[in-house]
Amino acid sequence: MSLSLHNVISQAEQIIVGKPLQIRLAVTCLLSRGHLLIEDLPGVGKTTLAHVLARTLGLQFQRIQFTSDLLPADILGVSVYQRASGEQTTGVFKFHPGPIFAQMILADEINRATPKAQSALLEAMEEQQVTIEGVTHELPTPFFVIATQNPAYQIGTFPLPESQLDRFLMRIQMGYPDAQAERGLLSGIDRREIVSQLNPQVESSELLTLQKRARAVFVSPALLDYVQAILLHTRESARYTHGLSPRAGLALLSAARAWAVLDERDAVIPEDVQAVLPGVVSHRLQAAGEYAKQNSDALVHELLEAVAIP
C-alpha cells in the first residue's frame, strides 16, 4: 500500500475506533471510482467517517442534508437573474452551483428526501456532470459520494428502489462499536475537534494516479472463472429472487482490483474478491421464498461458502 494511503487509513482508524474493515472498504470504493452507501442507525459514526476521509484525503467537502422538502435545485444549483448594472446593459441569468460541485459529497439520510431529489443526486453521480437549462457543467474529479441512509423500516423514509441502489458500488453497515472501542469513545475528547485538526495525507493528483493503477490490475482467466462461478450461482440458486447482473460482476471486479492495490498486489486473487463481496453484492441480492427472512449478511455469507475457488 502506498504510504500515503496507509496514513489515511491509520488516521481514520484512530478516530473511528474498531471499524478497520469499513474504513478499508470505503477507501477501496474511492479507489475504484465508485460511490458508497452507508446504511445504519443514526449516531454510529457514518458522518464522522465521511468527514475523516474528506479531511485526510484533502478533498473539497460538501454535506447535503436530505429532508423531505429538499428540491433538486438545492442539490444541483440554480440560475438567478441579474439585473442590468454598470457596464452590462441587459440582465442575464447567472448559474450558482449547488453543493454537488465538490470532490466529496456526504449525502446524509438520502432516504428521507423525495424520489425527485434522490434521482437528481443519483443522475449526477452516474454521469459525473450536471445539465441545467441546457448547459452542461462538469463535476470536479475525483468525485466521490458517500450517502447514508437509515434502515428502511424507520418512519418518514422513501426507500431507494433497487435500480438506484445499483448506482452505488458498495453498501456497508457500520454496526455498533464493541465494548472496548465504545469505552474509549465515551471517555475521550470530542471527535469533531480532532477531525477539524486533521491534515491532508494525499494530493488529489496522487489519488487520480492510484485510481488509474487500480484499473490496470491484472485479472487472470482463473480468477474470471471464479467470478463467473459466483455470478452463475446467484442465477441458479433458489435463494435469490434474481441473479447478479453483468454490471454487478464488473463492479465486483473493479472493487477487487482496488482492494488488491491496497494490498500492493498487481493481480487480483480470490481473497480480494471475497473481501469486497459483501459490500458489493449485499444490496444487489434479495432473498427469495423461504429464505426471505434471512438478513443480507447471511445471504452473502452463504454465497461465499457455496462457490468453490476453481
Added chain:
Amino acid sequence: MSKSLNYGLLLSILMVVAPHAEHLTVWVSILCGVLLVWRTYLNYSSRPQPKKWLLMLITFAGTGGVAMSFHTLFGREVGVTLLMLLATLKLMELRSERDAMAVIYLALFIIITNFFYSQSIPTALYMLATLFVVTVTWIQLHGQNIPFKPRLRTAAILLLQAIPLTLILFILFPRVQGPLWGLPQDAYSTSGLDDRMSPGSLSRLSLSEAVAFRVSYKNNPPLREQMYWRGPVMWYFDGRTWTTGKTTGQLTAPQLTNLDQSIDYTVTLEPHNKTWLFALDIPEKVSLPATLSYDFRLYSKKPVNARIRYEARSNLGYRANLQESGLHIERALQIPTQFNPKAQKLAAGWKASSASDAEIIQAALSYFSQQGFKYTLEPPPLGTNGIDDFIFETKQGFCEHYASAFVFLMRVANVPARVVTGYLGGEFNDIGNYYIVRQSDAHAWAEVWLKGQGWVRVDPTGVIAPARIQSGLSAAVSNNAALPFMARNPPQWLRNLSLNWDALSNQWNQWVLGYDNERQFAFLTRLGMESVTWQKMAMNMAAGLVILVALFALFMLRHLFVRMRNDKVQVAWLKLCKKLSKSGIPRAAHEGALDYAARVGTARPELAESLHDLAIRYSALRYGKAQGEQAIREFLQRISAVKT
C-alpha cells in the same frame, strides 16, 4: 418455427427430390410438386399447416397408390418413391424442432439415394451443393440468431473440415469384391447393341451420343479401318429381322491360325446389361473371366451392370476356322425363300456366271458401288420384300441395310455368310490419350466363309461410303442434321471442351467410381503399405480417423495449453492441501490460498512461515501475469520441501 427456417427446409427437400422427378412415377412427381408449392404458399401467407386427418389421408392414399403402381412395397424403386413422398409430406407438419430435425436427416439420407441413378460428376457436384444447403439449414435450426452470411461461412467450414475425413474413409474403407449389395438388373437402362437387328435399329442407335466404352492402346493404335469391335453375330434371318439364332449340337472352340499384328489395349466398358464384351477382331486373351464363342464373340457369365475395366490382346491378322463344321455352314446359308424373289434371282445370276466365291463377292460389291446406292441415316421405309425394295427401288440405306442385303445375296449364291454387329472406329481424345467409342459408332458388317481362308470380313458399307470406315460417321453422311451434335463437326473449342470433359469423366470413372479392391490394393501398395489386407486397412482407417479428430480437437482446445503449464502449480498446491487436510485442517472449497495458509499457520505455527510464502507464490503464479519456468520450478521445489 420461423418462416425463413421453413424456407430452408423447403429448399433442402426440393433440392434432394428434384433429380428424382425424372424417374419417379409421374403422379408421384406431380403430387410431390403440388405438396411443395402448397407448403410454400402456406409459409408465404402465414396460414396454418393442414389438419392432421388430411395429412393422414394423403399419406395413406399415397402409400396405397405406390403399392398399386408397383404391385409391391419392397424394392429399391418403391423405397425411393415412398421416401420422396414421405419426405415431402413431413414438410406439412413442421411443429417442433424435432420435426425440422427429421426433415434434415431425411434430406441427408435422400442425397445418397440419388447415386442409385447417376454417379456422374455433375450429380456429385449437385449433391455437394445440396449438402451445403442442408447444412446451412441445419445450422439455422440450432442457431436461429446467426445471421445469413456467418451461417454460410460456418457451413462451408464444416464441409471443408469434412474433406480429410472423407478422403481417409474413401481411400481406406475396405472394398469388397463386387458390389456390397446386388443392385437389381434394372440398375442401368442404357441403350446399346441388341441381339437382333432390323432395318433402322442401328441408325436409331447412331443418334445416341452415349459412350459405349473407352479404349486406351498400350502402344500405337491400329489403323482406323482395323478398329472393328465385335458385338453380337447374327445368323438367322426371317426376311426382315436378323437374330443370333439358336445353336444346336456340339459347339467347337474357334481355331485361330496365322496370328499376326498383336495389339494390347485396355477397355473401360460402360454397363449395358448384356453379357458381351467388346474386343478388336480377333481377341487372344482378356484379363477378365470371359469366353470366346465359336463365332469369336467375347462374353462374360454375368451381364455387365456396372462399369468394368479389362485389358485385352488382339491379333489384327488372323485365319479363323479354316475348317468349319457342317452345322455352322448350314446355318450360314439359311434364307427365308418366300421373300425377296428379285434379289434371289439377281444372286442366282451371279452364282451362275462366277467361277469362285470370291468372284461372287466382287460382283455384289461392284453392284452396290455402280448402281447409285446412297448412304443415309434416314432411308425410306421398306415393304414386305425389304431387300428387293432396297436393292431395286430405294437404294438408300444405313450400314444395317447393306450388311443385311449383302449377306442375303451371299447366302442365295451359296456363299456361307453372317451379319456381325459392333462398333467401328471411335473418337481420339488427345487430352487423355484414349479413344471414346460412342453408340453413334455402332456398325454392322458381313463375314463370309471362304475355303482356305476361313471367315473373312467384308464390309459393304466401305464400298458405298468409304469415309465411314476411314474417318467416321459425320464424314459419310451428307445430311448430318439428325446426328448427335458432337458426332457432327463441332467448332474446335467446343470439341476441345468436350474432350477435356470426357477425359475428366474418364479419370472420375477410373479413380473414384472404379476404385475397387484391386485398385485400392494397388494404390496402397504404391503408398508403401506392405501386404495389404482388409483388417490392416480397417485398422489404418480407424487410426487415421482418430488422429484426424484428435488434431481437430487439439486445434480447438489450443487455448487450454496455456493454462496447462500453470496446472502443474495447481496440482501441486491441491496435493499439499490434501496432505494438510489429512493432518486435521481441511481446506474449505471456497477458501483462498492466503486465508488457508493463515488458518493452518495459527493451528500449526511451525508451518506458518513456509505456508504463507507458498500461498503468496501460488497466488502469484495462478492469478498473476505469466511468469517464467524458473518461478514455477522454485514453487514446486519449495512445496515438495514442506513436511506435513
